Amino acid sequence: MAEQVISRLRNWITNSNLTDGDRFPPERALCTDLGVSRAELRKAYLVLETEGQLIRSVGRGTFLSKGKKSIKGGGIDKTIMSLAESTSPLEAMNARLVLEPQMARLAALHATPKHLQDLRQLADQMREAASWQRYEDLDRDFHETIADAAGNSLLRAVHKIINRVRLVVVWRKLETTDQRPPETYHSFAEHDAILSALEQRKGGEAYSAMQDHLESTLAAMTAQH
Helix, strand or coil: CHHHHHHHHHHHHHHCCCCCCCECCCHHHHHHHHCCCHHHHHHHHHHHHHCCCEEEECCCEEEECCCCCCHHHCHHHHHHHHHHHHCCHHHHHHHHHHHHHHHHHHHHHHCCHHHHHHHHHHHHHHHCCCCHHHHHHHHHHHHHHHHHHCCCHHHHHHHHHHHHHHHHHHHHHCCCCCCCCCCCCHHHHHHHHHHHHHHCCCHHHHHHHHHHHHHHHHHHHHHCC
């Protein structure tokens, strides 16, 4: 069913009057047009976002990507989609475990006050998220901001590839709902621990906090199977 939903969305985009940079209609309306649920539509969005066909902005909406290109054209997008087809959720999480703790260590040294301010705002917003989709968008921004703060452009590029593969691999396989995360969700406190270490410029603690967070997420994932 997932591939059918993605195909419907592709066809809708092709036949729509949207031009580069235009905003998509509200999710509820598009779900009605496509005959799909909001959870199915959001999974399709993730796939097309990874392909570079659209851009999702937290709080603003979904937009047709400027200068969009077909996945058939090759390049990094084709590589990412190929990796996503051959990567398991476990492999995606293990790749994060190799990279992200070290990036957190570097971020403790190089993060600007603006990075730390943005991370604090994201951590607060995640606690107030009205749906899992909203939480997932904010969580992605949280981890990408840490990658930016690490101050290493090559590691940032590697992180981007891993994260884009993860988005397709993990969320394509999970069932999402419109419910919000529970107040006791483990990631809230774990994000706070990471941020506290970054704010105190403690690289070793940032490394450990990120490692603990990803291992906890991995444990929660495997417990579902």
